[in-house]
Amino acid sequence: MRILITGAGGQLGRALGRVLAGHDLTPVDLPDVDVADRASVVAAVARARPELVIHCAAYTDVDGCARDPALAHRVNALGTLNVALACQSAGAALAHISTNEVFAGDDPGGYEEWQTRAPRNAYGRSKAAAEAHVEALLNRYYIIRTAWLFAPGGRNFIHAILRRARETGAVRVVADEVGNPTYAPDLAEAIARLVATEQYGVYHFVNSGACSRWAFAAEILRQAGVTARNTPILSSAYPRASTPPPFGALHNYNGAALGITLRPWPEALADYLRDEAAL
Template identity: 40%
Template structure:
């Protein structure tokens, strides 16, 4: 890496993680965000042109097809963006010696485990979304020269729609809510994830990482914590996944072990409840 300012190219710049990353630039890091109209990752020629123009030290590929339920009926589109789009960026990154960090998901696992998944556990995605994101990982692993794959889960933050904002909105409209109590995972605050990603891509510690706020909860416990931390008197009722059917299957258990963060000497993300407290403070300001 050359001395002086580092240039990072961020795809999906109008998504909730992309918008967070863009404001994390500072005097040492120049962050260039591309929305889909500026960089259509499904277009290999455009990927090559943009990377050739920007000449980034690293690319954080946060752009994705993320409509989990819609993907079940739009599988071609999900694979085109999540798999082929990642391949195209990998080829463009290779040409310029840029590092490529691909943001993946806990949905690459089937959710049948009873202890946290580590980075080397076998994947077995059950939804089209999970399969298309896994296909992107596989293409990057076979084609990429200098890559990071970062799987994350239950993402929320200041930008875009997410579970925390939905719960706060519901609290202003009614006095009770039913939330599933049989899906376990780890919430992830975009600010904490973004800080980790920027640290990560400045190293050569390539490989697969699991990155979420630490600790685990159910969606029901997450909702309860949101209301408690916001001092909202909202009644939260537990329900089962069966009572709340969705087109795409969700992993029942997608807690991830952060062994790569530990093994490579990075600082782990703070506990999920502390991340939530920081986010609610940010919303108030």
């Protein structure tokens, strides 16, 4: 299959490049292709003539999005509009990577694929608008929501927790934000399996199990063998520009119906720590 991947230099884009290596891949990213520039996107798609575009490119700095919502909208919403229009012209299917932050996060039970989008921050609003563009313009699409993504070789929550713990012997982590830690290689494998089915729709792909940020940090420290004081705090004690959904757990029903599930997040964390140590 001819596949174009936007945001190919990011942690998910790199993982997709590995698991889809048997296909005819066109990886694109900044500065060569800017999804916010329609002409740039149209030209890239016209050159590659893909049968499928996997759209990973996004502005994912949630606090940055809160400080500059216009930029978030330009990259995430209008950028996705540009990609969807290019797919429409080329007759390509689209796999759009989205987020748990399209939901309000006020349901302790978590969210299924069919539930109503109600974002509470600028990042979530820009990604919800992106989903709406995909739904309005295309018939052949996958919307794939994920959360708390991590991969070896990059800066992420795990990296920050271990650095802080080793430097100071103590961390303070919010205990009232719940989500699903998700390992980028596992997500990439799930996406590869999904696009092979051509079963279009909305999917929640996260490693199974949900936890608080504090519980995630506790497991990181335990598996890494790092002794440090891990103090739970409320998000109100950790001021930030954005307001993440307090209960952002996603449930994978549609993928599971196709036999596509992701392993428990503590198992994925163990592989991450092993792979990170090998770098």
